[in-house]
Amino acid sequence: GAVVSQHPSRVICKSGTSVKIECRSLDFQATTMFWYRQFPKQSLMLMATSNEGSKATYEQGVEKDKFLINHASLTLSTLTVTSAHPEDSSFYICSANSASYEQYFGPGTRLTVT
């Protein structure tokens, strides 16, 4: 089956620093990847849609200069949280569309900003 990986699974960073999260489709090519944020016991909130070779499309209310997304290849998308603050602490999940538009999810990354 299609597998999506995320790295790192957990990261702790200091306030004001930047942190990069990688999302890879391991056995399929994904022209579209999605980035979600999830707070405890809440649903997934779509942050942005990442298309290979083009600019990401951000959902309303998501700061594109704070959450930089790059989708440089058909198997890799990255989310960089710039100048992180404690309120950015959350669980971030990526997913990737297969050729049949089935969406496969990564295991998530827990970000803690101290």
Add this chain to the structure above:
Amino acid sequence: AQTVTQSQPEMSVQEAETVTLSCTYDTSESDYYLFWYKQPPSRQMILVIRQEAYKQQNATENRFSVNFQKAAKSFSLKISDSQLGDAAMYFCAYRSVHSGGSNYKLTFGKGTLLTVNP
């Protein structure tokens, strides 16, 4: 825009019993997909079952089945012979058949937390 509503924030069931999770949705489209995802404590999203709107037959995957009522825009999940490993957050989701610029993104409900009691 499509919306998905899960009206049960929490549900509980006794092991080996049957439980039904509710989901309603709103759309003006005639063709679409509906999904149930499971998110256990590990937080890995797992696809439980998928229903294509043009198919009248309800989808079934082992102990999991759906009751798809297109006219009522209802899509409930029935879990039979509940097991301890079924304890998780369950999300109902909608996806259009046609991209329409949405890149086939999913619209999620708020989720139902299922507890399985031994």
